[in-house]
Amino acid sequence: MDADQFLRLTEGLTGTPAKDVSDTDRGVLTTLLADEARPIGFSQLNELLLLVNKDRMERAFYDYFFQGPCTVGTLAAGVLRFQKTAMLRFGNFIHAYRTLARFTSVDELKAELGEWAALPAALAERFAARSPKLVDIDLIPRDHTSLVGYISASEVVAEGGRCAFLREKLPAAEALPVAAWPEYEAAVNTAGPRERPALQGLVANYRKKNAGATVAQFAEYLAGVAPVLEGNATRLDEVRAKATRNQDIYLTWDHMDVYFATSMRKRWEFEDLFDFVNGLVGHAELSALNLRHFDPTQAYTKDRVDKGLVESLMLKRAKCTVYSVQDTDTLGKDSELAATLAQGKPVIAYVPSVNLDDRANQLVAEEPATVHDRLRFVLYADDQFAQSVTPEDFAFVRGFQALEQFERDRVWRTVPDPASVAAFRAAHGADLARLCRIVASSEARIYDKRAKTLKETHPLGIQVNLATGVANGVLVVRTIPECAELLRRVVTNALEFELRETAAMWYLEERISGCVYRVVSKDRKLTNCFWNFYRRPPD
Amino acid sequence: MDQNSELFLARTGQPTRWEDEEKATNDVEQLRAEFRRRLYANGDATPPAGDRNGAAPRDAK
Numbered sequence: 001m002d003a004d005q006f007l008r009l010t011e012g013l014t015g016t017p018a019k020d021v022s023d024t025d026r027g028v029l030t031t032l033l034a035d036e037a038r039p040i041g042f043s044q045l046n047e048l049l050l051l052v053n054k055d056r057m058e059r060a061f062y063d064y065f066f067q068g069p070c071t072v073g074t075l076a077a078g079v080l081r082f083q084k085t086a087m088l089r090f091g092n093f094i095h096a097y098r099t100l101a102r103f104t105s106v107d108e109l110k111a112e113l114g115e116w117a118a119l120p121a122a123l124a125e126r127f128a129a130r131s132p133k134l135v136d137i138d139l140i141p142r143d144h145t146s147l148v149g150y151i152s153a154s155e156v157v158a159e160g161g162r163c164a165f166l167r168e169k170l171p172a173a174e175a176l177p178v179a180a181w182p183e184y185e186a187a188v189n190t191a192g193p194r195e196r197p198a199l200q201g202l203v204a205n206y207r208k209k210n211a212g213a214t215v216a217q218f219a220e221y222l223a224g225v226a227p228v229l230e231g232n233a234t235r236l237d238e239v240r241a242k243a244t245r246n247q248d249i250y251l252t253w254d255h256m257d258v259y260f261a262t263s264m265r266k267r268w269e270f271e272d273l274f275d276f277v278n279g280l281v282g283h284a285e286l287s288a289l290n291l292r293h294f295d296p297t298q299a300y301t302k303d304r305v306d307k308g309l310v311e312s313l314m315l316k317r318a319k320c321t322v323y324s325v326q327d328t329d330t331l332g333k334d335s336e337l338a339a340t341l342a343q344g345k346p347v348i349a350y351v352p353s354v355n356l357d358d359r360a361n362q363l364v365a366e367e368p369a370t371v372h373d374r375l376r377f378v379l380y381a382d383d384q385f386a387q388s389v390t391p392e393d394f395a396f397v398r399g400f401q402a403l404e405q406f407e408r409d410r411v412w413r414t415v416p417d418p419a420s421v422a423a424f425r426a427a428h429g430a431d432l433a434r435l436c437r438i439v440a441s442s443e444a445r446i447y448d449k450r451a452k453t454l455k456e457t458h459p460l461g462i463q464v465n466l467a468t469g470v471a472n473g474v475l476v477v478r479t480i481p482e483c484a485e486l487l488r489r490v491v492t493n494a495l496e497f498e499l500r501e502t503a504a505m506w507y508l509e510e511r512i513s514g515c516v517y518r519v520v521s522k523d524r525k526l527t528n529c530f531w532n533f534y535r536r537p538p539d
Numbered sequence: 540m541d542q543n544s545e546l547f548l549a550r551t552g553q554p555t556r557w558e559d560e561e562k563a564t565n566d567v568e569q570l571r572a573e574f575r576r577r578l579y580a581n582g583d584a585t586p587p588a589g590d591r592n593g594a595a596p597r598d599a600k
Binding site: 151162191198300387 | 543570577
């Protein structure tokens with residue numbers, strides 16, 4: 001090691017430039033540091049620091065960061081260990097060195113470092129040794145989870161209400177055999193003006209599917225459908241009751257480790273999140289830790305104010321947030337991301353990586369209405385759609401209106417109609433497969449762009465712990481195994497970083513996600529102003 | 540209008556139904572009451588007796 005290399009090490013250690021080092025001092029350094037194998041003891045390192053006009057350190061600092069037999073050749077590793085810890089805990093080097101170098105015992109130093117000094121194996125043991133849950137939630141099955149949301153609930157309420165109304169307007173039993181459509185339709189038209197089109201459409205769709213059917217046959221049809229709709233209403237009430245109890249159970253848990261931030265409206269968003277949450281928490285990487293998580297597909301709060309308070313409590317209690325990048329990016333989910341970062345806790349953003357073949361096949365197996373919704377979503381969210389498809393595919397998407405027609409012709413949304421779906425697939429199978437592949441390609445573009453935005457371009461992909469000023473970056477992953485490994489490392493203090501330096505900053509790059517987790521700016525004006533206010537005692 | 544916007548509008552021309560609209564509430568009883576009011580909104584039709592006591596919906600967001 002030469003004198004310049006040592007001076008750069010001392011700058012990294014103290015966070016300030018080495019000043020007024022004379023040629024004589026440089027000459028001494030050159031001699032002392034020529035042998036990489038030369039042992040450097042605690043007092044010797046301090047003598048070197050004082051030689052270049054830097055503050056000395058106490059023994060605890062030396063023992064903690066320059067572990068083992070310290071030599072000229074291992075000095076850089078000790079400084080690197082300090083820099084990483086300083087960035088994690090303090091967000092800068094100057095204050096970190098001034099604080100940590102003064103502790104006279106390693107225990108005091110570790111206490112200052114808190115979680116960042118904890119050993120991964122000890123933390124893993126602590127998780128494994130926790131008592132099991134006294135009361136667990138009552139799992140709502142995947143295909144019922146959307147009933148926790150307002151769209152599915154509204155569909156159940158509306159279709160039940162429409163069926164009851166249509167039955168109420170039927171003529172009396174003795175008049176049914178001779179009832180005529182014009183009189184019945186006139187009775188239906190007494191509904192509120194905003195609801196009339198839906199009711200008229202419902203009757204018209206029935207008559208289109210059942211050419212020549214009489215009002216009496218429609219009455220029979222409604223009598224057959226009504227129990228299905230009533231069953232939906234009962235299931236809605238049961239799911240809501242179960243989700244309400246689950247909410248209470250979540251509130252009483254003495255441990256809460258992971259919060260899932262998400263925005264769910266459509267059915268598939270609930271089901272996708274259900275799959276993701278269960279795939280993640282059931283992963284082998286995490287099973288030994290007995291982590292506890294708050295799953296929003298399993299909980300319900302009637303009042304929006306209480307719901308906000310519950311979520312705020314979960315954000316306060318959880319050790320980290322897993323942010324699921326789904327179709328809808330909303331104020332709620334983004335606020336949860338920000339609230340987590342502002343507390344200095346990690347946010348793992350999961351952006352699904354789309355495998356085109358798998359995804360296209362998955363979409364083909366969905367109901368046509370779902371494919372239609374997905375198409376509408378990608379046309380809304382993919383601003384490069386027109387530019388990214390071939391002219392032939394663009395013309396095909398423009399002209400393929402069978403999905404809309406299927407949607408328009410449906411009598412009910414909440415009553416399964418397998419015959420119609422099978423007929424649609426038989427008539428449009430090839431076109432449907434082509435469309436699903438186009439939609440899957442667009443989904444891949446959308447998710448790739450969202451991952452890039454969070455990881456590379458959005459300034460708020462890195463926010464600040466409001467209590468300490470430590471910069472805190474979002475960790476973006478694209479697969480469940482990556483997410484599971486990252487989550488395990490987050491909760492057991494086992495994250496691994498590379499320290500990178502550019503002309504503008506130092507940053508810690510997390511190994512699995514490749515994301516920036518901590519930064520120290522080299523802008524002097526910004527740094528001075530920033531820490532003057534963040535390190536200032538409260539007014 | 541660019542190609543994306545034109546295509547989007549061409550594929551989303553369907554009228555929106557009540558259940559697709561964003562709601563001020565996610566409470567089932569309030570949703571039921573809100574829907575009943577919509578169904579019987581013009582005074583020509585009287586809601587069945589059992590349906591008259593639904594809770595009022597909250598104000599819109």
